[in-house]
Amino acid sequence: MxxxxxxxxxxxxxxxxxxxxxxxxxxxxxxxxxxxxxxxxxxxxxxxxxxxxxxxxxxxxxxxxxxxxxxxxxGFIDTHIHASQYPNAGIFGKSTLLDWLNTYTFPLESSLSSLTRAKQVYTRVVSRTLSHGTTTAAYYATVHVDSTNLLADICLSKGQRAFVGRVCMNTLSPDYYRDASVADGIRDSQACIDYIQRIDPSAELVAPIITPRFAPSCSAECLRALGALHRETGVRCQTHISENKPEIALVKELFPDSKSYADVYDAAGLLTPKMILAHAVHLTAEEVALIKARGAKISHCPASNTALTSGCAKVRELIENGITVGLGTDVSGGFSPSVLEMARQAIWVSRFVAMNDGDQAKLSTEEVLYLATRGGAKVVGLEDKVGGxxxxxxxxxxxxxxxxxxxxxxxxxxxxxxxxxxxxxxxxxxxxxxxxxxxxxxxxxxxxxxxxxxxxxxxxx
Structure with missing residues (x-):
């Protein structure tokens, strides 16, 4: 240290x-x-x-x-960023979410099985986010154990506070880039948890985070196994929810017995106070109530939601319903690694919402700066240590x-x-x-x- x-x-x-x-x-x-x-x-x-x-x-x-x-x-707190996608920042073409994953994201992430390439990418993204004032980041890595551990090493050596997650997915992704089985995914996730806790036993700077990519990429068995890992280890979790409407329809098709997207995670034991849910653009009233009841947190990613035409999250409604909200760059769906840019974008998205819902939907300068600091600290469970x-x-x-x-x-x-x-x-x-x-x-x-x-x-x- x-x-x-x-x-x-x-x-x-x-x-x-x-x-x-x-x-x-x-x-x-x-x-x-x-x-x-x-x-x-x-x-x-x-x-x-x-x-x-x-x-x-x-x-x-x-x-x-x-x-x-x-x-x-x-310091700013980025509650949702894909370190492995940083080279694609600003490259989203005309894609919507599901097309973008297959066209841009999976090929790039799979290439980081090379530690040489992973070191190049992860060194740059940690340096770049620090240069933008990001002192804490909740990172998604890839499915690869060694390169995920390398990201944790780099964060620790450069002094950035970070949550580092090995991405879990066993379905709806290319054969060349997925967990071979649920057992393999849990074994590899445990290996990353063990490694990160070994290099920083007190979690002074770096901590592991359980990371199911999102429900469509994980079978029900996989999600349940990750829920069990969450209970056994007490490690925080992060994933995506209700980013766009085709994704929500797909979740309904894949999990027909679930009441909602949020219920999929709840049934697996993942919807807890230690869960960070990215996006939450199209939540139903019932899902908002469930997320509030479970104490899960939300990462608002305004630039990404606009870039991929996913929609405009109604942040004012989330806050008024008592849900904790922070900001996420969502690189590379988001084009910038700057949380300050996300504060701007959050203001713009709230004004887009206000054009239909009225001025009460607008977020102020004071409010977005809170989301970028103290709000983010609450999302990652560090409100007693950082943010003010x-x-x-x-x-x-x-x-x-x-x-x-x-x-x-x-x-x-x-x-x-x-x-x-x-x-x-x-x-x-x-x-x-x-x-x-x-x-x-x-x-x-x-x-x-x-x-x-x-x-x-x-x-x-």
């Missing part, structure tokens, strides 16, 4: 969600992070930052200051740096951040401009549990 860290005081503006609607913007703040990577103190309205060194034990603490137009923000800036929480954070426009209006646009700050904007305006215009160029540095895991040339220690 990572060596002991220096005590560090992070000085400057910080922004985080206090609740779904309440975004705290502290313009003159200071956050002290101890040698264990957790937050020791949070100060607001700091007049003299140097006086913080008078605290006992903090006399020799290192300081990190954010720029004038910048701020510290919690409170004493005792881990320092999973990103330094955001926004560009200052000089009086002349002229500057090196290639070197500048894409967010132009003219100086007269309120802090609410600055945050909004970042949400709508920011990119990985806005992310100056990233920390996970106090460890610096990404920095750009704009970061000054």
């Amino acid at each position: 990572a060596p002991s860290l220096e005590k560090t005081i992070y000085i400057g503006a910080f922004v985080h969600s206090k609740s779904l609607q309440d975004l705290e913007i502290c313009q003159k703040g200071a956050i002290g992070v101890g040698e264990n990577g957790t937050i020791a103190f949070v100060e607001r309205n700091v007049i003299n930052p140097e006086a913080l060194r008078e605290r006992e034990g903090w006399e020799s603490a290192k300081t990190v200051r954010v720029g004038e137009n910048g701020f510290f923000f919690p 800036f409170e004493v005792g929480m881990d320092w999973d954070a990103q330094m955001i740096g926004l560009g200052a426009v000089p009086e002349s209006g002229e500057s090196n646009l290639e070197a500048d951040d894409p967010v132009d700050i003219f100086g007269w904007e309120s802090w609410d305006d600055r945050v909004a401009k970042w949400v709508y215009n920011g990119s990985d160029k806005s992310t100056v540095a990233v920390w996970v549990k106090g460890r610096l895991v990404h920095q750009t040339s704009r970061y000054e220690r």
